[in-house]
Amino acid sequence: MFRASLLPGVELKLLEERHAYALYSAISSDREYLREWLPWVDATRSTDDTREFIDKSLRQFAKNAGFHAGIWVDGEYAGTIGCQAINWANRKVELGYWLGSRYTGRGIMTAAVSAMCDQAFDEWSLNRVQLQCAAGNVRSQAIPRRLGFREEGLIEQGQLLYGKFHDLIVFGMLRSMWERNRQGPVLSS
Ligand SMILES: CC(C)(COP(=O)(O)OP(=O)(O)OC[C@H]1O[C@@H](n2cnc3c(N)ncnc32)[C@H](O)[C@@H]1OP(=O)(O)O)[C@@H](O)C(=O)NCCC(=O)NCCS
Numbered sequence: 001m002f003r004a005s006l007l008p009g010v011e012l013k014l015l016e017e018r019h020a021y022a023l024y025s026a027i028s029s030d031r032e033y034l035r036e037w038l039p040w041v042d043a044t045r046s047t048d049d050t051r052e053f054i055d056k057s058l059r060q061f062a063k064n065a066g067f068h069a070g071i072w073v074d075g076e077y078a079g080t081i082g083c084q085a086i087n088w089a090n091r092k093v094e095l096g097y098w099l100g101s102r103y104t105g106r107g108i109m110t111a112a113v114s115a116m117c118d119q120a121f122d123e124w125s126l127n128r129v130q131l132q133c134a135a136g137n138v139r140s141q142a143i144p145r146r147l148g149f150r151e152e153g154l155i156e157q158g159q160l161l162y163g164k165f166h167d168l169i170v171f172g173m174l175r176s177m178w179e180r181n182r183q184g185p186v187l188s189s
Pocket of ligand 1: 134
C-alpha cells in the first residue's frame with residue numbers, strides 16, 4: 001500500500017474504501033471554497049459518491065495506472081492528490097489536487113506534488129509530469145512554479161466550471177529537469 005510521510009504530522013496514504021466518510025466530510029465542510037475551481041463538488045452529495053470515486057481510483061491502482069492518495073494532517077483528512085490514468089505509451093502522467101481551506105498556507109500541497117513527482121520519476125520511471133491550472137487560480141499555479149515546472153502554454157477555454165469556461169495553463173516537468181533540480185535547491189516559498 002502506498003504511504004509517504006511528507007512533513008511532521010502530514011502523511012499521504014492510498015485512498016481506501018474505509019476513507020469514504022472522511023473524504024465526504026472534508027468536501028462537505030468546504031463546499032463553497034472548493035467549488036470555485038473544482039467541477040465535481042456539487043455532484044458529491046453523499047458517502048456513496050465518495051465511495052464510488054474511491055472504488056474507481058482503486059481499480060485504476062489495480063491496473064497499474066496510478067492512484068489517488070488522501071492527505072492526512074494529524075490524523076484528519078485534509079485533501080487529495082492523484083493522477084489520471086498513466087499514459088505508459090508516452091511515459092507521462094497528469095496530476096490533480098485539492099486541500100481543505102484549514103490546511104492551506106503551510107506548503108503541504110507543494111510537498112505532496114513533490115512526492116508524487118518522485119513517485120512518477122523514481123518508481124514508475126515516467127518521463128513527464130503535467131499539471132493544468134485555471135488561469136485565475138493563482139494559488140494552484142504557485143505550486144508548479146515553486147517546484148520549477150515549466151509553463152508551457154495556454155489551453156483557451158479548456159475547462160467548463162459551473163457554466164463558465166476558463167483558460168487552462170499547462171505546466172510540465174521532465175525527468176531530466178527534476179533530476180537537475182534535485183541537485184540544487186529550487187523550492188522557494
Ligand atoms: C491549490 C491549493 C492546493 C493551494 O494550496 P496552498 O496552501 O496555497 O499550497 P501549499 O500547501 O503548497 O502551500 C503554499 C503556501 O504555504 C506557504 N509555505 C509555508 N511553508 C512552505 C514551505 N516549506 N514550502 C512551500 N510553501 C510554504 C507558501 O508561502 C504558500 O503560502 P502563500 O500562498 O500565502 O504564499 C488550494 O488552494 C486548494 O486546494 N484550492 C482549491 C482546489 C484547487 O484549486 N485545486 C487545484 C485545481 S488545479
